[in-house]
Amino acid sequence: MAAVAMTVNGKAVTGDVDPRTLLVQFVREHLRLTGTHVGCDTSQCGACLVHVDGKAIKSCTVFAWQLEGANVTTIEGIADPSGKLHPMQEAFRDNHGLQCGYCTPGMIMSAIDMVNRKGNDLDDHTIRQELDGNICRCTGYHNIVKAVAAGAKAMKGSSAPAQAAE
Amino acid sequence: MYAFTYHRPTTVRQAVGLLGKNEEAKLLAGGHSLIPVMKQRLAGPPVLIDLSKVEGLTGVEVGARSVTIGAMMTHSAVARSVELQQAIPALAGVPGSIGDPAVRARGTIGGSLANNDPNADYPAAVLGLGATIITSKRKIAADEYFQGMFTTALEADEIITKIQFPIPKKAAYQKFKHPASGFALVGVFVSKRGDDIRVAVTGAGANGVFRVTAFEEALRKRFAAKSIEGMTVPADGLNSDIHASAEYRAHLIAVLARRALADAN
Numbered sequence: 001m002a003a004v005a006m007t008v009n010g011k012a013v014t015g016d017v018d019p020r021t022l023l024v025q026f027v028r029e030h031l032r033l034t035g036t037h038v039g040c041d042t043s044q045c046g047a048c049l050v051h052v053d054g055k056a057i058k059s060c061t062v063f064a065w066q067l068e069g070a071n072v073t074t075i076e077g078i079a080d081p082s083g084k085l086h087p088m089q090e091a092f093r094d095n096h097g098l099q100c101g102y103c104t105p106g107m108i109m110s111a112i113d114m115v116n117r118k119g120n121d122l123d124d125h126t127i128r129q130e131l132d133g134n135i136c137r138c139t140g141y142h143n144i145v146k147a148v149a150a151g152a153k154a155m156k157g158s159s160a161p162a163q164a165a166e
Numbered sequence: 167m168y169a170f171t172y173h174r175p176t177t178v179r180q181a182v183g184l185l186g187k188n189e190e191a192k193l194l195a196g197g198h199s200l201i202p203v204m205k206q207r208l209a210g211p212p213v214l215i216d217l218s219k220v221e222g223l224t225g226v227e228v229g230a231r232s233v234t235i236g237a238m239m240t241h242s243a244v245a246r247s248v249e250l251q252q253a254i255p256a257l258a259g260v261p262g263s264i265g266d267p268a269v270r271a272r273g274t275i276g277g278s279l280a281n282n283d284p285n286a287d288y289p290a291a292v293l294g295l296g297a298t299i300i301t302s303k304r305k306i307a308a309d310e311y312f313q314g315m316f317t318t319a320l321e322a323d324e325i326i327t328k329i330q331f332p333i334p335k336k337a338a339y340q341k342f343k344h345p346a347s348g349f350a351l352v353g354v355f356v357s358k359r360g361d362d363i364r365v366a367v368t369g370a371g372a373n374g375v376f377r378v379t380a381f382e383e384a385l386r387k388r389f390a391a392k393s394i395e396g397m398t399v400p401a402d403g404l405n406s407d408i409h410a411s412a413e414y415r416a417h418l419i420a421v422l423a424r425r426a427l428a429d430a431n
């Protein structure tokens with residue numbers, strides 16, 4: 001078995017799991033945080049994106065034990081504790097950036113990471129390039145791109161943290 | 167996935183010792199090649215040795231004549247290095263073209279070179295710059311290192327610690343991206359450093375990355391796209407698959423080589 005100890009959405013968590021347990025399995029099945037999705041399980045679709053120490057990574061392509069001591073943020077960790085949505089979530093709602101919603105948690109974690117790396121003024125070309133690792137089977141991406149651009153702008157004026165509070 | 171046990175050594179020496187104990191043990195770097203093949207049960211190492219806590223495998227050091235990059239440097243960390251962008255901009259551009267941002271946040275240069283995927287980008291840069299692979303036991307010249315698809319000169323208990331790239335006078339990389347995977351359908355890295363002229367091709371060769379000596383000869387007179395105008399590469403021995411025929415790949419090699427030369431000048 002593998003001892004796992006990390007911080008998830010600001011809370012210290014531990015577990016004793018089979019070494020094969022991927023981060024996404026740990027988060028979904030052990031912590032019961034099911035907002036993080038598995039779309040492909042082959043490292044291609046980005047539905048499983050979470051932030052680890054401030055960077056978006058594919059939680060289906062890392063073992064939970066590799067992240068000992070890491071600070072993990074999932075989609076559940078980005079809204080304000082009061083329940084107010086993160087500006088990027090709000091932007092997806094306002095711009096109809098989702099249909100079935102399966103890809104959305106990954107899209108939002110990817111979009112916030114994009115803002116962290118590239119700033120608040122994102123043109124369409126940059127957004128499309130940077131969403132290379134996020135696949136959506138429904139929307140045709142157009143409204144996702146609009147949502148990311150609007151969310152990025154909204155994050156500028158907001159106090160919403162780029163990552164979950166410690 | 168087959169079951170395994172794991173170790174988290176903190177020194178290269180410990181990691182080498184652990185590798186020596188079990189012939190089937192495998193190193194784990196960014197996991198972005200190894201974990202997918204473990205899931206498919208194409209690899210089933212009984213022991214994983216995680217390199218993430220091992221000291222001394224990161225950093226970019228720029229010297230007067232060369233740049234040395236630690237094996238555990240992620241693609242995004244290498245792409246971000248301002249010193250590298252100044253010293254060898256053509257090399258700094260390579261990791262930024264790999265996969266997508268989340269792949270770049272985990273995948274490492276050492277992992278990519280140890281894996282030697284026939285469509286990977288770094289092998290073209292390493293062969294195209296005449297770099298040296300520094301391991302836990304020796305230094306291996308790029309020309310000796312790559313030995314065919316997914317095959318390298320590395321021994322079972324050998325760990326890549328650093329890669330040393332000589333600083334060229336001119337260099338450039340051009341890649342024709344596979345639109346879905348992001349891998350190079352074909353990629354061509356060209357460089358010139360004194361008499362050493364290199365044209366290295368990834369994505370096309372049935373035996374992985376290779377040099378186009380006919381182009382290199384033609385470039386000796388003048389390192390410019392014009393020098394290889396009209397020249398072609400034989401399609402014989404190139405990969406042919408659902409993505410591209412050998413003839414198409416041969417055509418791309420000449421086109422991308424000319425574009426790279428135009429870029430490098």
Ligand SMILES: Cc1cc2nc3c(=O)[nH]c(=O)nc-3n(C[C@H](O)[C@H](O)[C@H](O)COP(=O)(O)OP(=O)(O)OC[C@H]3O[C@@H](n4cnc5c(N)ncnc54)[C@H](O)[C@@H]3O)c2cc1C
Pocket residue numbers: 042043044192193194195196197198199200201202217237238263264265266269272273274275276277278279280281283285286287288320324325326327347348349350
């Ligand atoms: C969706 C996706 C898209 C990708 N697109 C591209 C692309 O466009 N271009 C491209 O080039 N690559 C691409 N890759 C591959 C990616 O770059 C991998 O990260 C890389 O090939 C392997 O590096 P890693 O650190 O993840 O290695 P790992 O998967 O951890 O290891 C790979 C192999 O190398 C060995 N190894 C690792 N480190 C060392 C070391 N220091 N010494 C000796 N052996 C070692 C391991 O034992 C293993 O056999 C893509 C991957 C994915 C999942």
Ligand code: FES
Pocket residue numbers: 037038039040041042043044045046047048049058059060061
């Ligand atoms: S489930 Fe992880 S990338 Fe698709």
Ligand code: FES
Pocket residue numbers: 097098099100101102103104135136137138139
């Ligand atoms: S909204 Fe259905 S997959 Fe994107």
